[in-house]
Amino acid sequence: MPQRSTRQTSAATMPAERYDAIVIGAGINGMYQLIRLRGLGLSVRVFDAAGDVGGTWYWNRYPGCRFDSESYTYIYSFSQELLDEWDWEELFSAQPDTLRYCQYVADKFDLRRDIQFNSRVRSARFDEAKDQWAIETEDGRKARCRYFITAVGPLSTPVMPKIEGIDSFEGESYHTGLWPHEPVDFKGKRVAVIGTGASAVQLIPVVAEAAKHLTVFQRRPNWCAPLHNGPIDAEEMKRIRARYREIFAKCRESEGGFMRVADPRKAVEVSPEEREALFERLYETPGFAIWLSNFRDTFTDETANKIITAFIARKIRERVRDPDVAEKLIPKDHGFGTRRVPMESGYYETYNRDNVKLVSLLETPIERITPKGLRVGGIDYEFDIIVYATGFDAMLGSYNRIDIRGIGGKSLKEKWAEGPRTFLGVQMADFPNLMMVIGPHTGASFCNMPRCGEENVDFVTDLIRFTEQKGYTRVQPRPEAESAWTNHVVQIADKLLITKTDSWFTGINRNIEARDKRMVLLYAGGAPRYRSKCEEVVAGGYADFQFS
Ligand SMILES: Cc1cc2nc3c(=O)[nH]c(=O)nc-3n(C[C@H](O)[C@H](O)[C@H](O)COP(=O)(O)OP(=O)(O)OC[C@H]3O[C@@H](n4cnc5c(N)ncnc54)[C@H](O)[C@@H]3O)c2cc1C
Numbered sequence: 181m182p183q184r185s186t187r188q189t190s191a192a193t194m195p196a197e198r199y200d201a202i203v204i205g206a207g208i209n210g211m212y213q214l215i216r217l218r219g220l221g222l223s224v225r226v227f228d229a230a231g232d233v234g235g236t237w238y239w240n241r242y243p244g245c246r247f248d249s250e251s252y253t254y255i256y257s258f259s260q261e262l263l264d265e266w267d268w269e270e271l272f273s274a275q276p277d278t279l280r281y282c283q284y285v286a287d288k289f290d291l292r293r294d295i296q297f298n299s300r301v302r303s304a305r306f307d308e309a310k311d312q313w314a315i316e317t318e319d320g321r322k323a324r325c326r327y328f329i330t331a332v333g334p335l336s337t338p339v340m341p342k343i344e345g346i347d348s349f350e351g352e353s354y355h356t357g358l359w360p361h362e363p364v365d366f367k368g369k370r371v372a373v374i375g376t377g378a379s380a381v382q383l384i385p386v387v388a389e390a391a392k393h394l395t396v397f398q399r400r401p402n403w404c405a406p407l408h409n410g411p412i413d414a415e416e417m418k419r420i421r422a423r424y425r426e427i428f429a430k431c432r433e434s435e436g437g438f439m440r441v442a443d444p445r446k447a448v449e450v451s452p453e454e455r456e457a458l459f460e461r462l463y464e465t466p467g468f469a470i471w472l473s474n475f476r477d478t479f480t481d482e483t484a485n486k487i488i489t490a491f492i493a494r495k496i497r498e499r500v501r502d503p504d505v506a507e508k509l510i511p512k513d514h515g516f517g518t519r520r521v522p523m524e525s526g527y528y529e530t531y532n533r534d535n536v537k538l539v540s541l542l543e544t545p546i547e548r549i550t551p552k553g554l555r556v557g558g559i560d561y562e563f564d565i566i567v568y569a570t571g572f573d574a575m576l577g578s579y580n581r582i583d584i585r586g587i588g589g590k591s592l593k594e595k596w597a598e599g600p601r602t603f604l605g606v607q608m609a610d611f612p613n614l615m616m617v618i619g620p621h622t623g624a625s626f627c628n629m630p631r632c633g634e635e636n637v638d639f640v641t642d643l644i645r646f647t648e649q650k651g652y653t654r655v656q657p658r659p660e661a662e663s664a665w666t667n668h669v670v671q672i673a674d675k676l677l678i679t680k681t682d683s684w685f686t687g688i689n690r691n692i693e694a695r696d697k698r699m700v701l702l703y704a705g706g707a708p709r710y711r712s713k714c715e716e717v718v719a720g721g722y723a724d725f726q727f728s
Pocket residue numbers: 204205206207208209210211227228229230234235236237238240245246247248249254299300301302331332333334335336379578581582617618627628629630
């Protein structure tokens with residue numbers, strides 16, 4: 181502790197460092213942004229609260245954590261050499277492998293020399309007199325730059341539930357998004373998992389294998405579907421490598437940057453036999469096929485959605501032996517695919533084990549955490565370990581944690597109080613030279629990340645290059661361009677059932693104060709349409725922006 185305070189004092193008294201650009205975040209997008217800005221010849225500093233590169237794959241080390249994207253689609257495409265060198269071992273890579281990939285990229289391109297780790301940025305203020313951003317980290321370090329780029333991640337602010345007595349627990353407790361670097365030993369332990377979202381669904385089958393007993397506390401069930409992971413051997417990797425360009429081209433066609441495009445038919449227009457045949461085939465296909473390759477009306481038409489929903493409910497009933505447990509696992513408040521679909525490997529069968537119990541919090545909410553465990557519905561449960569799989573303050577969390585102030589001291593948090601207002605999810609009026617990568621309202625808000633992330637970073641880089649080449653020191657969107665884009669994002673959202681359901685897609689988070697009103701956080705128009713809009717803006721000579 182004394183060491184830390186010494187460091188704080190010295191950092192706080194140091195003069196501000198100066199860079200052309202500062203990037204927050206050294207995840208998959210921040211790393212690529214660093215590479216591209218170096219290419220412009222700019223001096224760049226990246227700050228990350230983490231101890232190394234990787235972002236999501238640095239923090240989420242819980243057992244079972246892995247891709248839902250096909251590994252070979254979740255890879256940078258900018259370097260042929262990198263594509264030639266890297267081998268994936270599984271169809272859906274596990275977190276340690278993905279983190280290794282990020283570290284490999286950092287080594288290959290010598291990225292760490294421009295990254296300041298263990299540094300959380302707490303504030304960023306625009307200096308109108310100098311057209312510079314003044315950044316300050318939590319330990320008092322100061323830095324200034326012309327371009328301030330946030331690659332802070334869509335799912336990077338873990339959220340704990342608000343439960344009385346949470347600090348009183350005497351056993352071990354962990355959040356999936358802040359998992360320790362040392363392995364957690366579940367062997368012979370009584371374990372509680374709170375939450376049944378995408379992380380929990382990956383973790384639960386693995387913990388059940390090791391633990392003496394596992395109790396899962398579920399507030400709202402999710403519709404999950406089988407991942408069908410498998411190994412990639414050397415021959416298969418060779419074939420994948422030969423097809424990379426074709427794979428990326430296919431991803432470019434799809435709404436979400438995946439290898440999946442919707443079936444052009446409508447569920448309501450084909451026979452029950454044809455529907456059943458497609459559903460069965462997709463349910464057996466690895467990855468998001470059942471979600472993203474389904475009939476095209478599945479996520480826009482309530483009748484079509486009810487059909488696939490009934491199919492998935494039937495699958496759950498077939499897989500879970502106890503009918504009461506199966507009913508608890510079947511969502512009743514939303515249709516299949518209208519929230520992010522967690523992909524699972526033996527999740528439903530886990531509830532057939534003698535050492536696993538499901539407690540529905542809809543019937544009996546958690547009253548409090550006690551020194552020995554949890555009190556639920558008047559019953560005291562005792563545990564050695566509690567795992568909080570309670571997710572993230574999605575899209576907004578990492579922005580709200582930084583005090584970002586633009587022209588006239590205007591706060592970004594206040595500007596977004598009723599929901600984000602952006603131009604292309606990249607910039608905001610009154611916040612000049614601040615660029616977001618994978619911010620709310622980009623076509624990449626829910627996308628196979630490197631596919632859309634690379635395009636987003638390229639757009640930001642080109643905008644900076646244009647600004648530099650023209651000799652301007654300030655760039656921001658015209659207020660009318662921001663309004664038009666924001667209105668378009670809101671209007672288009674209305675077409676999808678996803679935006680009519682409470683979830684992190686719509687900004688609802690019952691563990692966070694005042695987040696019970698739906699907002700439009702994602703661009704529902706799909707990646708190809710978003711890309712066309714960006715191309716149109718570039719072709720129009722960036723007329724939607726004001727430069728000075
Ligand atoms: C468990 C899990 C599984 C996922 N699986 C997939 C998948 O299969 N496919 C897919 O496409 N996407 C997946 N995602 C989404 C994932 O977040 C993205 O794929 C991708 O990692 C985002 O990269 P990023 O660089 O934008 O952000 P991140 O990887 O989140 O990195 C952001 C970084 O910014 C840092 N940061 C934030 N705020 C500050 C601050 N104030 N100061 C300093 N540093 C800060 C964080 O520490 C973090 O390291 C998954 C997410 C999770 C949580």
